Structures are given as C-alpha cells and as structure tokens.
Amino acid sequence: xxxxxxxxxxxxxxxxxxxxxxxxxxxxxxxxxxxxxxxxxxxxxxxxxxxxxxxxxxxxxxxxxxxxxxxxxxxxxxxxxxxxxxxxxxxxxxxxxxxxxxxxxxxxxxxxxxxxxxxxxxxxxxxxxxxxxxxxxxxxxxxxxxxxxxxxxxxxxxxxxxxxxxxxxxxxxxxxxxxxxxxxxxxxxxxxxxxxxxxxxxxxxxxxxxxxxxxxxxxxxxxxxxxxxxxxxxxxxxxxxxxxxxxxxxxxxxxxxxxxxxxxxxxxxxxxxxxxxxxxxxxxxxxxxxxxxxxxxxxxxxxxxxxxxx
Amino acid sequence: xxxxxxxxxxxxxxxxxxxxxxxxxxxxxxxxxxxxxxxxxxxxxxxxxxxxxxxxxxxxxxxxxxxxxxxxxxxxxxxxxxxxxxxxxxxxxxxxxxxxxxxxxxxxxxxxxxxxxxxxxxxxxxxxxxxxxxxxxxxxxxxxxxxxxxxxxxxxxxxxxxxxxxxxxxxxxxxxxxxxxxxxxxxxxxxxxxxxxxxxxxxxxxxxxxxxxxxxxxxxxxxxxxxxxxxxxxxxxxxxxxxxxxxxxxxxxxxxxxxxxxxxxxxxxxxxxxxxxxxxxxxxxxxxxxxxxxxxxxxxxxxxxxxxxxxxxxxxxxxxxxxxxxxxxxxxxxxxxxxxxxxxxxxxxxxxxxxxxxxxxxxxxxxxxxxxxxxxxxxxxxxxxxxxxxxxxxxxxxxxxxxxxxxxxxxxxxxxxxxxxxxxx
Numbered sequence: 049x050x051x052x053x054x055x056x057x058x059x060x061x062x063x064x065x066x067x068x069x070x071x072x073x074x075x076x077x078x079x080x081x082x083x084x085x086x087x088x089x090x091x092x093x094x095x096x097x098x099x100x101x102x103x104x105x106x107x108x109x110x111x112x113x114x115x116x117x118x119x120x121x122x123x124x125x126x127x128x129x130x131x132x133x134x135x136x137x138x139x140x141x142x143x144x145x146x147x148x149x150x151x152x153x154x155x156x157x158x159x160x161x162x163x164x165x166x167x168x169x170x171x172x173x174x175x176x177x178x179x180x181x182x183x184x185x186x187x188x189x190x191x192x193x194x195x196x197x198x199x200x201x202x203x204x205x206x207x208x209x210x211x212x213x214x215x216x217x218x219x220x221x222x223x224x225x226x227x228x229x230x231x232x233x234x235x236x237x238x239x240x241x242x243x244x245x246x247x248x249x250x251x252x253x254x255x256x257x258x259x260x261x262x263x264x265x266x267x268x269x270x271x272x273x274x275x276x277x278x279x280x281x282x283x284x285x286x287x288x289x290x291x292x293x294x295x296x297x298x299x300x301x302x303x304x305x306x307x308x309x310x311x312x313x314x315x316x317x318x319x320x321x322x323x324x325x326x327x328x329x330x331x332x333x334x335x336x337x338x339x340x341x342x343x344x345x346x347x348x349x350x351x352x353x354x355x356x357x358x
Numbered sequence: 359x360x361x362x363x364x365x366x367x368x369x370x371x372x373x374x375x376x377x378x379x380x381x382x383x384x385x386x387x388x389x390x391x392x393x394x395x396x397x398x399x400x401x402x403x404x405x406x407x408x409x410x411x412x413x414x415x416x417x418x419x420x421x422x423x424x425x426x427x428x429x430x431x432x433x434x435x436x437x438x439x440x441x442x443x444x445x446x447x448x449x450x451x452x453x454x455x456x457x458x459x460x461x462x463x464x465x466x467x468x469x470x471x472x473x474x475x476x477x478x479x480x481x482x483x484x485x486x487x488x489x490x491x492x493x494x495x496x497x498x499x500x501x502x503x504x505x506x507x508x509x510x511x512x513x514x515x516x517x518x519x520x521x522x523x524x525x526x527x528x529x530x531x532x533x534x535x536x537x538x539x540x541x542x543x544x545x546x547x548x549x550x551x552x553x554x555x556x557x558x559x560x561x562x563x564x565x566x567x568x569x570x571x572x573x574x575x576x577x578x579x580x581x582x583x584x585x586x587x588x589x590x591x592x593x594x595x596x597x598x599x600x601x602x603x604x605x606x607x608x609x610x611x612x613x614x615x616x617x618x619x620x621x622x623x624x625x626x627x628x629x630x631x632x633x634x635x636x637x638x639x640x641x642x643x644x645x646x647x648x649x650x651x652x653x654x655x656x657x658x659x660x661x662x663x664x665x666x667x668x669x670x671x672x673x674x675x676x677x678x679x680x681x682x683x684x685x686x687x688x689x690x691x692x693x694x695x696x697x698x699x700x701x702x703x704x705x706x707x708x709x710x711x712x713x714x715x716x717x718x719x720x721x722x723x724x725x726x727x728x729x730x731x732x733x734x735x736x737x738x739x740x741x742x743x744x745x746x747x748x749x750x751x752x753x754x755x756x757x758x759x760x761x762x763x764x765x766x767x768x769x770x771x772x773x774x775x776x777x778x779x780x781x782x783x
Binding site: 074083084085086087088089090091 | 591592593594595596621643646650651652653654670673
C-alpha cells in the first residue's frame with residue numbers, strides 16, 4: 049500500500065508526499081541537523097543504530113520461507129511477517145503491510161504480525177482447534193495489538209493500521225484469512241489461483257459490475273482498501289477460505305509491493321514456472337522479491353512461499 | 359543577561375523491555391544581570407495584623423521592624439506596597455490601590471504607615487492574597503514577589519476558597535510565606551507557598567524576623583531573570599511519571615504542567631538569581647530493541663519563548679546487565695531525599711493523631727535516610743522530636759515532651775534536601 053494511493057475516507061486521511069529526510073523509525077520529517085527524531089526520539093544521526101536497520105529480512109525454514117524487502121523507493125520497511133513451521137509440515141504464516149499514510153504503519157504491521165503469529169502458532173499445535181476460527185482469533189489479536197499502539201491518539205493523524213493475510217497449513221488443508229489487499233495464491237502443476245479477494249474499491253467495483261477487471265487495474269482506486277486492521281477499521285468481519293489441494297504445490301502470500309508487478313495469478317505463476325524445477329521456497333521468495341525490485345521496487349515487498357505436499 | 363547551564367546525570371542504559379528513564383538535571387544560573395536586563399520588579403509585604411499579633415506585643419513590633427528592614431532593601435524604582443491583613447485586607451501603603459516606585463521619600467512614608475498598624479481582628483489569608491494580586495495587576499509586565507507573614511490559622515475562609523484563590527493567582531506573583539510563633543498551620547502555609555512558587559519557613563522568635571526579611575528581600579532583589587519555565591519534551595508514546603524539584607528543596611511540579619503541544623509541557627520555576635537547582639525527571643518510554651538509542655526527553659530552560667539552556671535525557675537498551683543495573687547515584691540520592699521528606703510529614707501527622715507506632719516507624723526511617731545522605735540539618739531537627747538510639751538502623755524513641763516549635767521546624771523544613779556529598783551513597 050503506497051502513500052499516494054490510499055484514499056479511504058479522504059477527509060481523514062492525511063496523504064503525505066515523501067519529501068526530504070524522514071525518521072526511519074516513525075516516518076516523521078527530519079531536519080538535516082537532527083540527532084534524534086523530534087517525534088519519536090529515535091536516534092537518527094550516523095552514530096545511531098536505527099539508521100542501520102536491515103533493508104531486507106529473510107527467513108528460510110526449508111519447506112517454507114519468507115523475504116521482506118524495503119524496495120527501492122521507501123525509506124523504511126513497513127511490511128512485516130511471521131512464519132513458523134511446527135510438527136512435520138504444519139505452517140503458520142502472517143504477512144502485514146503497514147499503511148503509510150497513517151502514523152507508525154511499520155509499528156502497526158510489526159505488532160499485528162507478532163500478535164497474530166503468537167495465536168496461530170498455538171492454534172496450529174492444537175488438533176481440536178478449527179483452523180478458520182484460529183485465523184479469526186489471530187486477526188482479532190492483531191487488531192487488539194494495533195489498537196494498543198500508544199501513539200494512536202496523540203497526534204491528529206490517521207490511526208496506525210495495516211493489512212493482514214494469514215494462513216494455517218495443517219494435515220493437507222490450507223486455511224487463509226485476510227483483511228485488506230495483501231494476497232494469497234495457490235500454484236500447482238496444473239493450476240494458478242488467487243485465493244483471496246482484495247478488500248478494495250476496485251474489487252468491490254468489479255463485484256458490483258461497475259468496473260471491468262481491465263478498468264479496475266487502471267483505476268486510481270485500485271489500492272484504496274475497504275477494510276484494514278486498526279482502531280478506525282470498518283466493522284467488517286475478515287474473510288476466510290479453505291482449500292484441500294489434490295496435488296503438491298505452493299502457497300504464496302504477498303503484499304502489493306509484489307503483486308503490483310504481476311497482478312494476475314497466471315502472471316505470478318509464470319514467473320515461478322520460469323525458475324528451475326524444484327527450487328526451494330527460499331529461492332522462490334528471493335526471486336520474486338528481486339523481480340519486484342528489478343521492475344521498479346516502488347513499494348515494500350514481502351513474500352512468503354510454502355511448499356505443500358498433501 | 360544571566361547565563362544558564364545544565365547538567366544531566368543519569369544511567370541511560372535500560373534492560374531489555376525496560377521503560378522507566380530517570381535523570382537528575384542540575385540547572386545553574388550565574389545571576390549576572392546587566393543594568394538593562396534587570397527585570398522590572400514589584401514587591402508587596404503582607405503583614406498579619408490580627409489580634410494575636412499583639413500578644414505578646416513584641417510580635418507586632420518585630421513585624422514592623424522586619425518590614426522596615428525589608429523596605430530598606432528594595433531597590434530604587436521597584437514598585438512596592440504594604441498590605442495589613444485581618445478578616446479583611448487593607449492596603450496600608452500606598453492607600454490609593456496602586457503600588458509606588460521605591461525612593462527615599464516613599465520608603466520613609468511607608469515606615470510611617472507601618473507605625474500606625476494595630477493588632478485587632480481575624481485572619482483571612484485568601485483575601486490578603488487577592489488584594490496583592492489586584493495591586494500587582496496595576497504594574498503589568500513586572501516580576502512580582504510578596505512576603506507573607508502570619509502567626510495564626512486561616513479562620514475566616516474555607517479551604518476551598520483558599521484553593522480557588524491560589525489557582526486564580528498561580529503564576530501572577532511569587533510568595534514567600536513565614537509563620538511566626540507556633541499557632542499557625544504548617545500544611546496551610548506550605549500549600550500557599552507551594553501554590554505561589556515561594557518558600558515557607560518558621561520564625562520561632564520574633565527577634566529573628568528582621569534578619570529573615572532582609573535575606574528574603576535581598577534574594578528577591580537579586581533575581582536577575584523573570585519568569586522561567588522548565589520545558590520538557592518527551593517522544594510520542596512516552597508519558598511523564600513525574601517532574602520534581604529536588605534541591606534545594608523538594609517541590610512537586612508534575613501537576614503544574616502547562617501543555618505547549620502534544621509532546622511538550624512547561625513547568626513553572628519562577629525567578630532565578632545566582633543559584634543552582636536540581637530536578638528529578640522520570641519518563642516512561644516505549645521499550646526498543648537491544649542496541650537502540652533514543653531521546654527520552656529534552657529539558658530546556660525557557661524565558662518567554664527564548665531557550666536558555668538544554669539537557670538531553672537518553673535511553674539505550676542493552677542486554678548487558680552490568681550496564682543496566684547500575685543505579686545512578688544522583689537518582690538514588692534524591693529518591694531517598696523525597697522519601698525522607700515524606701517520612702517526616704507522615705511521621706508528624708501520625709504522632710499528632712496519636713498513632714505512635716507509625717510515628718516511630720516513619721521518623722525512624724527518616725533518621726536512617728538523613729544519616730545515610732548526610733543531611734545534617736534535617737538530622738538535627740529530627741533529634742528535637744525523637745531520641746536516636748541507632749541512626750544506621752533507624753532505631754528511635756519518640757520524645758515525651760516535644761516543644762511545638764521543634765515539631766513545626768521539622769515539619770516546615772522537611773523538604774530541604776542536601777546534594778550528593780562524598781559521604782553519601
């Protein structure tokens with residue numbers, strides 16, 4: 049979700065154009081001589097450690113891997129993820145995208161992914177726990193975590209918020225839940241599916257027959273999301289979908305920093321097919337993030353890849 | 359123009375997950391004032407002339423003499439006036455509802471007015487302060503200071519009324535309060551002094567009054583800088599646990615915050631001469647990751663909108679316990695001094711209520727803290743109230759017969775602190 053594109057509740061949203069240096073921790077504008085951020089207090093001069101924040105985070109768990117990359121145009125990474133493999137092949141994954149027109153979007157995304165991850169990890173280990181319910185619980189935990197981001201009320205800006213897509217893979221069943229426009233895809237040797245439907249004006253326009261998919265792709269509202277995780281979110285329940293794949297394949301979760309450059313399932317699937325057969329999830333995740341950077345890297349990019357063998 | 363300097367003493371290392379940042383900030387003013395930057399001042403002396411001031415007679419006589427000494431200390435051209443207080447307030451000099459510039463002539467006239475004072479009537483301190491506020495309002499833009507002398511309790515007004523007057527007058531003038539004899543209430547005068555950013559003390563013997571008034575007036579005349587505020591910025595997500603002056607006396611400032619913007623508040627510190635004060639600031643911040651450093655607070659001395667000096671309070675998170683568990687000496691010392699003042703006040707209250715167990719425990723702890731910190735002045739005052747068996751363990755016995763003046767002196771001066779000395783831990 050990029051700054052220029054979000055336009056939900058236009059009168060509330062303070063759309064900022066990024067000009068001049070800004071704090072890597074909270075995004076507040078900085079003066080050249082500042083040693084500490086005037087808003088959040090983070091050390092911002094060269095001796096500080098915040099400046100040295102990683103521009104890319106990778107996690108390789110063999111059957112599952114995730115990469116989160118700052119991209120080429122943003123001054124910090126407002127995406128965040130959680131990935132855990134337990135038991136034989138049980139996977140819990142969460143991908144969040146901080147909304148950068150809001151305050152502390154990075155904190156919102158980080159806290160949401162962490163909170164949801166804690167709940168999912170616990171639920172995956174409990175065979176009696178229904179996966180859909182586990183995901184709904186995890187998203188609720190994320191909402192609670194974001195609401196607790198303390199600076200929500202201290203400045204007159206948009207409350208911290210983020211998107212969230214998460215999945216539980218257990219016993220040959222994949223359950224996906226989401227809020228916002230981060231996506232999940234399924235790829236196997238015969239099929240390429242987008243499992244999620246964006247919570248966006250564009251998708252709603254298509255669903256209501258107001259826009260064709262082609263029009264939607266060019267619409268300025270493509271990235272205007274209609275649901276998100278945050279204190280000011282509309283009261284709409286998260287959506288979930290369950291899949292029982294018949295063949296081995298790959299589950300891919302990503303933020304719009306990736307899918308902007310390959311919007312349809314077939315385009316993304318084509319990119320994966322171009323990789324050497326049997327590429328490990330980590331190799332796939334890296335290749336996809338690199339592809340997004342090669343094509344412009346306009347936004348933060350986060351992608352999680354999970355190998356499924358039912 | 360006075361120069362302010364600041365020094366910040368803290369252990370900036372916090373354990374992982376730690377959020378409480380403490381710092382002692384020392385602010386020093388050199389009190390240097392050129393002819394031109396000397397603030398335009400105004401002075402009022404408020405003298406209690408209730409009936410009790412005439413008994414013994416020398417009380418009013420001493421008050422006249424002390425006020426007369428104070429008048430002689432007032433610089434030429436400082437606007438001044440005298441108020442006599444009973445159940446009503448009366449401007450006894452000048453009598454036309456204004457203040458007059460000090461000169462040989464006006465000083466002499468004021469002393470004549472002093473001689474006419476009679477001791478009769480009650481005590482309504484709120485009305486005296488209100489009149490002082492009205493008179494000060496006739497000389498806008500000046501740095502205003504009053505000395506209030508009383509020998510009794512506020513009889514003709516409710517506590518609520520007095521509180522209302524104090525909040526109305528806060529920031530309009532500074533008021534040093536003096537209680538003569540032992541028939542006044544320490545808590546009441548402390549409330550007034552603290553509300554009006556002044557000091558409170560006991561004058562046990564009427565003959566000591568003149569010397570005290572001279573010191574007060576000379577100090578007031580030595581103030582080179584008018585209204586100065588301590589400005590505290592704290593980052594988003596942080597909260598101010600407390601801001602407290604800890605030297606030379608303890609004054610809670612936390613509730614006096616005047617919000618400047620979302621992240622910044624001003625705390626009043628009134629006028630400054632050549633002096634040094636310490637402040638203990640405690641801020642709760644959002645914990646960060648190991649190795650991260652942040653600015654937890656920035657303290658500035660501001661006069662008007664001009665920043666005179668700055669100090670930075672920092673936080674660095676570390677998993678090295680050797681760093682994070684070091685307790686800063688200054689913070690520990692002043693935490694002890696604040697506890698000392700609390701113990702004394704709670705001990706005296708308990709003693710008054712007949713709860714001798716609590717009184718013994720609290721005053722014993724006070725003795726222990728005074729001994730540890732080398733606060734000899736307070737220790738001496740404590741010994742007037744308790745028999746010290748072992749200062750190190752705080753073993754004390756309450757004295758059977760305690761002179762009212764000893765107890766009131768201890769109570770009044772319980773907030774006087776000492777700085778970290780070589781013998782302190």
